[in-house]
Amino acid sequence: MKSHGLSVSGYFLLIAVIIGWGTSWPFLKIGLSEIPPWTYRGLISPTAAIFIFSAGLFLKKDMAVPPGQWKQLILAAALNVMIWHIFSAWGIRLLGSGQASIIAYTMPLWAVVFSMMFVGERPTVQRLLGLFLGLIGLGTLTVGEFGIFTVAPLGTTFMVIAAISWGAGTAVQKRVNWQMSAIALAGWQLLLGGVPITIIAFFLERDQWLAITQTISPAAIWSTILVLVYPIIFCWFAWFRIVKEVPVSVSTVSIMLVPVIGVYSGNLILDEPISWHEVGGLLLVCSALALVLLPSYKKWVQPN
Numbered sequence: 001m002k003s004h005g006l007s008v009s010g011y012f013l014l015i016a017v018i019i020g021w022g023t024s025w026p027f028l029k030i031g032l033s034e035i036p037p038w039t040y041r042g043l044i045s046p047t048a049a050i051f052i053f054s055a056g057l058f059l060k061k062d063m064a065v066p067p068g069q070w071k072q073l074i075l076a077a078a079l080n081v082m083i084w085h086i087f088s089a090w091g092i093r094l095l096g097s098g099q100a101s102i103i104a105y106t107m108p109l110w111a112v113v114f115s116m117m118f119v120g121e122r123p124t125v126q127r128l129l130g131l132f133l134g135l136i137g138l139g140t141l142t143v144g145e146f147g148i149f150t151v152a153p154l155g156t157t158f159m160v161i162a163a164i165s166w167g168a169g170t171a172v173q174k175r176v177n178w179q180m181s182a183i184a185l186a187g188w189q190l191l192l193g194g195v196p197i198t199i200i201a202f203f204l205e206r207d208q209w210l211a212i213t214q215t216i217s218p219a220a221i222w223s224t225i226l227v228l229v230y231p232i233i234f235c236w237f238a239w240f241r242i243v244k245e246v247p248v249s250v251s252t253v254s255i256m257l258v259p260v261i262g263v264y265s266g267n268l269i270l271d272e273p274i275s276w277h278e279v280g281g282l283l284l285v286c287s288a289l290a291l292v293l294l295p296s297y298k299k300w301v302q303p304n
Contacts, residue, residue, distance in 0.1 A: 013238040016234070016238055018258060020238075021235055021258045022259075022260070022261025023265045023269075024226075024262075025098065025262040025265065025266060026097045026265050026272075027224075028089075028097065028223075029093075029100075029266070030219055030220055030270075031223040031227060032089055033093070034215070035216065036204075036205045036208055037086060037089035037090050038197060038200050038204055039201045039208070039209065039212070040089055040224070041086055041089050041197045041201075042194065042199075042200070043198070044194070044224070044227065044232065045081055045190050045193060045194025045195075046190070046191060046194040046198055047228060048190050048194075049188075049190035052187040052190065052236070053187045055183065055237070062180070062184065063181075063183075063184045063187060063188075064180070065180060066179040066180055069176070073185075073188055073192065075172055076169050076173055076189055077191075077193035079165045079166070079169030080165075080169035080173070080189055080193065081189050081193025082197060083162070085193065085194070086197060087159070087161045087165065088158070088159060090155070090158040091159030094158065095148060095152055095159060096266055096273075097262065097272065098274070099159075099263075099278065100262075101259045102259045102285055103141070103156070103159040104259070105163075105258055105259040105262075105285065105289070106138055106160075106163050107167045107170065108170075109130065109131055109135075110163060110164045110166070111167035111168075112127055112167075114171035115174060126291050130287075130289070131288065132288075133285075133291065134284070134285055134289070137280070137281045137283070137285040137288060141277050141278065141280070141281030141282075141285075142281075183237075256290060260286065263278055
């Protein structure tokens with residue numbers, strides 16, 4: 001049985017993951033401001049897959065896909081990587097990085113919806129209240145005269161689609177009894193979801209590649225490298241280690257801090273304004289995530 005507490009090294013890894021995922025949003029914005037979305041994601045995903053496969057082989061992990069799981073793997077890769085990466089890239093380009101992070105981390109709310117629909121999870125009062133608060137939080141951020149949907153309707157739509165796709169992919173992963181290691185699952189998803197993006201980038205954006213190499217700034221280059229090395233490669237490995245030490249329901253509560261850091265890092269790094277829309281939406285979404293991700297009240301008060 002998994003312990004409900006992290007080791008000292010586990011706590012350091014958890015802090016590193018929260019900081020890495022939280023601060024990645026302004027750096028994604030910097031990179032995507034100069035690199036077209038298909039090219040950016042088509043470069044990041046397969047490169048990360050190569051590193052993960054190399055690490056898996058170095059650690060002598062079995063990286064093969066078990067017979068009969070290709071169909072589920074392709075579906076998970078399409079939702080978790082292909083659709084999520086390209087729609088989130090377009091969303092980040094059109095929104096503030098902090099605003100995009102708040103919408104992105106409504107993902108667990110959508111995961112609960114899909115889990116109730118397709119995995120058979122029963123909707124508890126706690127989770128229904130969490131979904132309600134999350135939708136109010138999303139509405140607070142997006143609607144109204146100064147809401148981001150009014151200012152950037154396409155970017156908001158893209159980011160919501162990305163979050164829904166990520167949530168659906170999470171439900172797919174939960175439904176399948178994977179007969180492969182977590183590192184193999186991550187590597188294959190990045191590869192299967194990333195290569196189609198690279199192919200599409202070749203046909204849609206290759207005429208821009210020469211100009212990009214001549215005009216791209218050092219800030220965009222280093223931001224892209226940072227996103228690849230820290231939030232994607234390192235944080236994924238660290239996350240696998242954390243999940244091994246504690247139940248997923250406990251460890252995933254930490255992602256509530258990610259959009260908080262995303263909003264404030266966007267303000268510090270890119271000087272993005274923080275209005276009552278961001279603050280109100282952030283508080284409501286974080287409250288919703290707490291209700292959705294934390295164990296039910298009965299589990300807290302009843303002895304094991």
